[in-house]
Every structure is written in C-alpha cells, then in structure tokens.
Amino acid sequence: MPISPNQGSTGGGTPVTITGTNLSGTTAVTFGTKPATSFSNVSPTQVTAVSPSGAGSVGVTVTTPGGTSNPLSFFYVGAPFKSSLGPTSGPLAGGNTVTINGVGLATATSVSFGANTATPTVVSDTQLTVAVPAGVAAGSVGVSVTTAGGTNNGLSYTYVDVPTVTSVTPTSGPTSGGTGVTITGTNLGTTGSVTFDGNPAPFTLVNSTTVSAVTPPGTAGAVDVIVTNPAGSDTAAGAFTYVAPPGI
Structure with a gap:
C-alpha cells in the first residue's frame, strides 16, 4: 500500500494519496499518533488525506470496519533556509544560471523569481542551481524556494x-x-565595465541614466565607447576622439 508523496512539511498541510485494497468505509487515517487533518475515501483502492503537523518519520495507517492497515513511512521535512544567491542580477530575458545556497534544499521542487517559476537542479541538501526565467520588467524581485517542507523567501534578484x-x-x-x-543613456545603474577603443576605463555609477568615466590613454582618432552590464552591451560608435598633442 503506497503513499504519495511520502514526505511533507513539519507544519502539516501536505495532501497525500494512499492506494491499496479494501479501503471502502475508511473511518480514520493517522500519522503516527495524530489523526489526519482531513481524509476522503475516493474508492475501494484509494484514500486521500491531509497530514497533521509532526516531526521525523512516522507510520501512516488507514482504519476501516475490517481493521487497521500496516503502517507506511511518512517523513516530515523542515522548511528550507536560504543563505545566499549568486549572481544576484542578470538579463531581463533570463536563461542565466543562478546558484542558491542554504539548508534543507534536497527536496526542492521549484524556485520562484517574482511571479515566474523555474524547476531547479538539486546539487545537495545545501545547494541548488536554477536557470532564471524571463522577467516581466527590469528591477528587483523576491526569490522563494519550495520544498517538501514548505516555502522560504528572503532573497532578491535583480532583472x-x-x-x-x-x-x-x-x-x-x-x-x-x-x-x-x-555618459548618459538608459539602464546604466548596473554597469559593469566601460571601455574606450577596447581599453577599460575607471568609472562611477551616478544613477540609472548616468555614468562618469575617466578616459584611459589611447591612439589619435575616433574610437568606440562600450558600456556593459549583466544583460549585455551597447556601443557608441566613434563617440570619443583622441587628439594627439602638438609637435614642434
């Protein structure tokens, strides 16, 4: 007689399906010593129930007028804890991979970035990787991880x-x-580099539309100025002209 899923939150509330035989007239479903929050006799071979709160591993039994079944193992899992996320920003189009570190991540089934959800790859109980889904608009969104133990928020990601x-x-x-x-433009608040003719320039972020930079040494003539952020780059072709000093 299997039970699915066989694990859930310590806070209870996990819907489970129990399949077997002679389940008609079910009068009780228990998780360890606690009765299920609710249960329903779907058919002679199936019962659904909602787990109560609990901890550790417990036996789940079904009682009918014919007696009580053998116990099935159900494991209570604590809510996940997330400690860090990296990188913390990326392109609005998504597709880049983010690593999430924490505790209790082994049963993760989904990671939400704002309103959009992605399926993670579980590396270990302390680490996940996930491909970031496309965002709705540039800006910060909350990141939540859902496991058998529940959902935990607390981290943010910037599109x-x-x-x-x-x-x-x-x-x-x-x-x-x-x-x-x-340098003025748009989406400059997360600028990661500024180059003049391919040479990196020191720069300061002023706001989302302005960056201050200091030109590196260069060769006489017009050169491209390129601004790059986590989403990509924009090239201002021939936007700056290096002028050679006079010679006499």
Whole structure:
C-alpha cells in the first residue's frame, strides 16, 4: 500500500494519496499518533488525506470496519533556509544560471523569481542551481524556494535590461587619457565595465541614466565607447576622439 508523496512539511498541510485494497468505509487515517487533518475515501483502492503537523518519520495507517492497515513511512521535512544567491542580477530575458545556497534544499521542487517559476537542479541538501526565467520588467524581485517542507523567501534578484548610450560628453580629449567623461543613456545603474577603443576605463555609477568615466590613454582618432552590464552591451560608435598633442 503506497503513499504519495511520502514526505511533507513539519507544519502539516501536505495532501497525500494512499492506494491499496479494501479501503471502502475508511473511518480514520493517522500519522503516527495524530489523526489526519482531513481524509476522503475516493474508492475501494484509494484514500486521500491531509497530514497533521509532526516531526521525523512516522507510520501512516488507514482504519476501516475490517481493521487497521500496516503502517507506511511518512517523513516530515523542515522548511528550507536560504543563505545566499549568486549572481544576484542578470538579463531581463533570463536563461542565466543562478546558484542558491542554504539548508534543507534536497527536496526542492521549484524556485520562484517574482511571479515566474523555474524547476531547479538539486546539487545537495545545501545547494541548488536554477536557470532564471524571463522577467516581466527590469528591477528587483523576491526569490522563494519550495520544498517538501514548505516555502522560504528572503532573497532578491535583480532583472537588468540591456544598456543604451545616448551621449558621451565631452566628445574629445588628449591621447594621454585622464579626461573626465559623462555618459548618459538608459539602464546604466548596473554597469559593469566601460571601455574606450577596447581599453577599460575607471568609472562611477551616478544613477540609472548616468555614468562618469575617466578616459584611459589611447591612439589619435575616433574610437568606440562600450558600456556593459549583466544583460549585455551597447556601443557608441566613434563617440570619443583622441587628439594627439602638438609637435614642434
């Protein structure tokens, strides 16, 4: 006589299905010493029940006018605890893989990012990996993990849209570098790198539409300025011109 699922939350409330024979007229279903929160005799071969609260491993029995069945093992599982998530941001389109660390993750069945849910891969009781589903809009969402023991929230993930560069000011400076430049556009708040002609520039995030950068040394002529964030990159072609010093 099997029971499915055979594990559930310590807080109770797990619906289970018990199959067997001669189950007509079921008068009681017990989990250890506790009666089921509720039960229903579906057919002579099936009974459904809702687990009460409990802990550890208990025997589940079904009682009918003909007697009490042999016990089936049911395991109570505590709610998961999540300690960290990484990376904490990624593209609005999703598809990137995130690792979640914590405790009690072995029975995880789903991970929700806001309103969207994905099926995780269980690495161990302390770690999951999951492909992030596409987001609805750029911004932070709560992340929850559901296991046989329940659902736990508490972490957040930020969806990031691809940056766009609309202006670079000033548009020129010496080949020696050191020119302070203001880059404006959209989705710049999670900028991870700024390059001038492929050379990385030190930068400061001002807000979601502005980044301040300092030009690295370069070669005379117009060069591309590229801004990159976790969602991708945008290239401002020939947006900055390096000017050679005078020679006499």
